Amino acid sequence: MTLPCSECALKAAGDRADEGFSQDFGGEDGWPASTIAWLVPEARRLVAARPRRPLELSAQHLAEQMTRRDYTPGHIAHIPRELLERPGLGFYFSTVEGPEGIENRHLFLLDGAHRAAWAMGEGRPFSVYVLTEAEQLSCIVSYVVDGQELGPEAVMLAPGVGTTDREAGILSRSSRCTSWLRGRWARVRG
Ligand SMILES: [Zn+2]
Numbered sequence: 001m002t003l004p005c006s007e008c009a010l011k012a013a014g015d016r017a018d019e020g021f022s023q024d025f026g027g028e029d030g031w032p033a034s035t036i037a038w039l040v041p042e043a044r045r046l047v048a049a050r051p052r053r054p055l056e057l058s059a060q061h062l063a064e065q066m067t068r069r070d071y072t073p074g075h076i077a078h079i080p081r082e083l084l085e086r087p088g089l090g091f092y093f094s095t096v097e098g099p100e101g102i103e104n105r106h107l108f109l110l111d112g113a114h115r116a117a118w119a120m121g122e123g124r125p126f127s128v129y130v131l132t133e134a135e136q137l138s139c140i141v142s143y144v145v146d147g148q149e150l151g152p153e154a155v156m157l158a159p160g161v162g163t164t165d166r167e168a169g170i171l172s173r174s175s176r177c178t179s180w181l182r183g184r185w186a187r188v189r190g
Pocket residue numbers: 005006007008009074075076078
């Protein structure tokens with residue numbers, strides 16, 4: 001008897017409306033430890049509502065993402081081929097650093113870790129639909145700093161940076177929002 005696949009078991013359970021992705025930040029150099037959680041189904045809904053061109057990740061970006069993602073390798077064989085070939089979802093998280101306020105963008109793979117692992121294993125290109133800054137901020141459901149929940153609205157701190165509609169491949173007027181957080185990569189689950 002084989003153990004059931006944990007990913008398939010989750011899907012079979014049906015309601016994954018609270019499916020999330022979280023990332024740890026700070027915790028060093030005087031920056032408080034914080035964790036931000038994004039709601040994945042909301043990101044899917046936003047992308048479905050505003051179609052956009054997928055962005056192909058470089059091999060380096062793809063490899064970087066996969067070192068930071070947990071996934072179930074055995075589950076890849078359970079995913080239909082046409083789903084494996086679909087783009088994932090990602091976003092750039094902007095941090096503003098130094099007295100000059102230099103913007104750094106860090107790519108996050110929000111959805112599609114199994115598809116990305118498959119593409120990497122097959123030596124195929126992998127693309128993501130990129131969320132705008134306003135969209136990724138609106139997917140945030142939790143912002144915990146030093147163990148205290150501050151709420152998603154506390155993330156929006158500084159104007160003028162972040163992925164625009166145009167950069168996300170959406171042909172409409174530009175929408176800008178921002179965040180000001182010092183980021184640090186951490187292992188993520190998704
Ligand atoms: Zn499975």
